[in-house]
Amino acid sequence: MTTLTVSAKFSPFPFAAVATAAYTQKAEIVYDEAVTRPVLDLNGSTITVEADIVHALSKAGGLSEDSSKTATFFALAKTLLTTTAVPEIITALDSLDDHLAFRTFLIGHDLTASDWILWGTLKGNIRIIGLLKNNKHAHLNRWFSYLESLESTQAALASLTAAKASKARSTKVAAGFALGLEGAKMGEVVTRFPPEPSGYLHIGHAKAAMLNQYFAKMYKGKLIIRFDDTNPSKETTEFEDTILEDLALLDVKGDVVTHTSDYFDTLYGLAIQIIKSGKAYTDDTEQAQMRKERMEGIASAHRNDSIEENLKHFAEMTAASPEGLRWCLRAKLSVDDNNKALRDPVIYRCNTLPHHRTGDKWKVYPTYDFACPIVDSIEGVTHALRTNEYRDRNPQYRWMTEALGIRNVQIWDFSRLNFIYTLLSKRKLHHFVNTGLVRGWDDPRFPTVRGIRRRGLTVEALRQFMLLQGPSQAIVSLEWDSIWAMNKKVIDPVAPRHWAIVQAKSVPVTIKGGPNTPEVKSVPKHKKNPDVGEKKTVYSSNILVDQEDAQSFEDQEEVTLMDWGNAIVRSKTTNASGQVTSIEMDLHLDGDFKKTKKKITWLAQPTPENPLIPVTLLDYDYLITKKKLEENDDVNDFITPVTEFREAALADANVRDLKKGDYMQFERKGYFVFDGAGADGSLEFIRIPDGKAAGLASKATPVAVAEEEPTKMYKVESVYGSNVTPEADTKMYKVNSIYSS
Template sequence: MAAAASSQQQPVLTYWDRNPPFAAVALAQAANVALQHAADLKATNKTNATLKFPSGEELVGVPIILKFLTRLGAQEGSNLYGPTPLAACQVDQWIETSSQLVSGQQFEALCGRLSDYLSLRSYFVGYGVTAADVAIWGQLQACPLWKKVRQSPAAAHLARWFDHMSSLPACAAAVEDLCPTKKREAAAAADTAAGKGGGDVGSFDVGLPDAQMGKVVTRFPPEPSGYLHIGHAKAALLNQHFANIYQGRLLVRFDDTNPTKEKDEYVENIIKDMQTLGLQYKTITYTSDYFPQMLDLGERLIKAGVLYADDTPVDQMREERMHGIESKRRGRSPEETLAMFKEMQAGSEEGLKNCLRFKLDMQAGNKALRDPVAFRCNLTHHWRTGHTYKVYPTYDFACPFVDALEGVTHALRTSEYKDREAQYYWILEQQQKVWPGLPKVHIWDYSRLNFVYTVLSKRKLTWFVQTNRVDGWDDPRMPTVQGIFRRGLQVEALREFILSQGASKNVTYQEWDKIWTINKKLIDPVCPRHTAVAAAGKVLLTLEGAPASPESSTIAKHKKNAAVGSKTLLKLGRVWLDQADGQEVQEGEEVTLMDWGNAIIKSVSKGPDGQVTGLTGVLNLAGDFKKTRLKLTWLADVPELVPLTLTDFDYLITKKKVEEDDDFEQLVNPTTKFESAALGDVNMSALKKGDLLQLERKGYFICDVPYGGSADKPAVLFSIPDGRTK
């Protein structure tokens, strides 16, 4: 049922005007399916929405109508059923579930369950909008009770998701079309989604020029000269998000035009990171795929008088560009330049002295327009093409051409390239003149992601790796995707943080606290709780009335979430406490031993240095924990305790905001890694790499190295910032 079908051939959707089918109308628009709709004036609250076909056949009920429209949209190229057959089945299940979202006693409870489901997700199925999201959004939009329930903390994640869905063009249009009286409410929801009302999703209502539903193509073009960092993650996720909003597609292309910096290792790890981020793309291309076409294009532009060969030394060329001085070679004839281009391709002695430059405008106030370089020689082995080529296109030459050739409609890039926007359009225009059929590409710029005490320059990050200031690109002190995930950041926290900023052009320096606060909200409900005691100065508390040999019981790993599972608790008359707690307790004081009960401290022994060397006490299980000052973590003195290395980190840079002219090597923090030994409860022997946990009263951690079975092979845990602890 194509959008171009005549109105006589289109089915008609009828409904009770007090229960508009928001989901069906929004889904039809998102799927590019033509659909007529009209309120049935004879309908009542018992009337189901009905899709009536010219043949006389009907589909009755919103769920089956949504499934039909989604299948129809799949024929038009939409991805509303997700990328796999499994995803399609999940979409169908959620469409059925959406029908339960009607006012009643179970409505609030169901919203709570949906919110919990979204606590670690952006969408109900996969990494993009599907018919499942549209179905649930439509039911909530139509339910009067939702306006009240959405204010509940239990529905926070669902409300965040709902605001995002309401900001999408298809959903906003459905509200305006079906319920004009709700225009002000829709505007308020859009304001909330834009951050004006405290919502968690930033504004993406940027009005992409000439954007058409189903036809927008964005691209993520990483250069394989290092691992992806958090700034690249923003670029990737924004490009994916815009592709999803317009039901378009995302292209991934490696910009491999500088063999001096590029490696297989970087390509492999960038692909790994893109999979972690959940990018949806069908294939990966490489700028090097188009080297033959670009050499051909270079020759065409030489013949057109657009390019000239220049052997001016690099430093002199840079100086001349700075002062607007034309090169003495600018007047070279096309024939002479063409001959020199052949020498460059051969890598001859004379050819290596030259580059090709655009003959643009050396007097332009925008220095990016002062005859930029289009091709330069490089004899370095290319990671993909070997020594086939001796000359390579620059990014300025290659990017517009390959964008257009691959069908990119909108090139999103950071505002630091704003002064190169005119250059991009001019170069593409010259290429279009000699390469007929190249389409237009629109540029949209957004703010670069900056963080305090952080450098995101690949050159500087490479320096940290090469000088062994860090243990590699995935070091948890590095702002790389692998580094921050190894530190314990969850991909959904990163996604939520990026989307909360929208497509703003305002350049700011972000505090890391915000992203870690989002992360804490996601992991706290699902983190198992464990206990650890610092090994240095640990204090033995001997208890009267306690078991002489270990007694085992089973308790929940998370008191508020039974689904996290259970763990073993060992009780014994000898328990270890932290030295800091030993310093706090006083003789005669009643304290609470967490997960056990109260005890009264009888004696406190100290050494000459003031360190507590031992404690004695007596259990008082009848005591009231509400009346005690100290709630202490403890571990039974058993040989099965797990040796731990607790690791914390500091910023690599000591200056909050690094300027361009700073000597950043002088700003390097000399000490950034802090390790301490501890003992963990017996359950921690089962920790696996990547497991998240909370150590009671010590914070959140991620297991980097599991316990190796002996004292010299401790489990290594990395602290996860919570957004509050400095």
């Protein structure tokens, strides 16, 4: 076996070697803190120089090369590895930027070893990364960002993060998606994501969808989106559209969309075949009794009925006759296997409701356990990814393919995603919608794809988080801090900065030395990223500050007014309750902002020419007060009484340029996502958690009490107006896409 062994403690870390191994899939990556240099064991030989490792892996992976040009770029990488003089580094970066002005890659039209060795060298040099952040090398930044955005690179970086967190002395890529799938061949891998069209996707589904897409892309294969539409009692065409919209919100797009119902004729024929082979029988045992017999390992009274009797009963089932409706079809696996999933599972049952695609053609439908392995085999799926809650059913899956003599499929399982204070049960989520505790399936408090995206979670952060989890089999309830911290790293570099003052607590300030009439100047929306653009800031002798800031000012204290300069507090007026009602300051632009303790946000008092914009800042609590509900817990006993917190504020006029779904930061207040105009006309902004413990603690505990009486969520008006209509058969709600194109 070819292995690349590295240590997470290496400095600089061999990013080029690890990224090349992940991209070419030609070496298993092992983290071992005992090694002192990277080691590639390839075909009996050992290679320890990173440049040689990249060469060897690129050759093994079939990456094309031009030896003369490659030598030039490898020499440049070696120079950058040892050069510390900034002017020399900048010259090299300028040269690379010019070279990439009309090129996608360094050499030719595909990635080569040269791309990987230089990308790894730049990635491992903090000084170079700092220079690239100045955005003076647009072409080089574009190339660098592209290589870093590749699924294989993200997996490699996630593996490093996981290895650093691991206490084990030797760890095989804890987030080992870079290791790939067993038996996978480039260009031949086919994965599938098979949701039931009976509801909205949640964050657990997101993991499955993203992993299936990840492997399909990694191996240049195919992703099938297959609707498992075998239960007409729950499924509708509307939910298929909803799920496709949810997948679009995740940037997941299949190469083909299919339905299990496309194969109903084939499945029915195979059901007849399995009966004739003596490996299935019909059963009219009542449901409760059947469950009891399965639990106790007791054979059904019909287990040994003749093939003729079973075919007769199955024909009655097909016709949905009064007699047939009493029966189901069971696979004859085992009566008393220790794995209860193998105790003669039901594989066909009657349902007289019309199917949303096939209408009244069928009255019998296959179960998921029967249909899934068959359709996987028929559609050419090579690897079936499933959560490990299905692990007991894996032998059942294999039994079906073997009993029917069809192609087997490789199963690859992973742990289900569970979060504290979070419900993923469709039934429990229905309860919150139907009782009005939330506004709909895209409510920001919901773990649905629509809910978490509306709350401000980016696809990039979600993907990184999934890769970081890797093929872990541990079933644990995860904290939300990691995923929101990752999200902050994604949005912080590009989120425009704005200011807001809480309306009810605003304090007027008179600035002596300020402009006689308001002045408008352009300032960067993001001080560290000029590409975000500029905004208009109004400067005036009359401004507003937050009450909390006003309370903190000491007499004669010098403070910094952000984006303006220093000012000295000369007087402060308070009322009987201790609230500050007005302040006077002297502008002191010669003051040193480095010496002030307080840097505050402010807004010029509104005028007809320079108005402030009414906004509502929304924050949310968890829907339940218990970290994890046990099986016998009644959800009604753990509902958080108040879960929405609204605060009226005034914001700078630049927020009018934002579009629904845009991320931004109200400086010193947090990150927000613009959610559109509210019923009162104010612009609504939903606070995005940043991963800090205080922001993620349950607000239902006595420690965190809202300063104002918040709005209770038991009776709420629909955010969708009169368009929301409960569907009689599903009690679900049709909602429009939360982000219009």
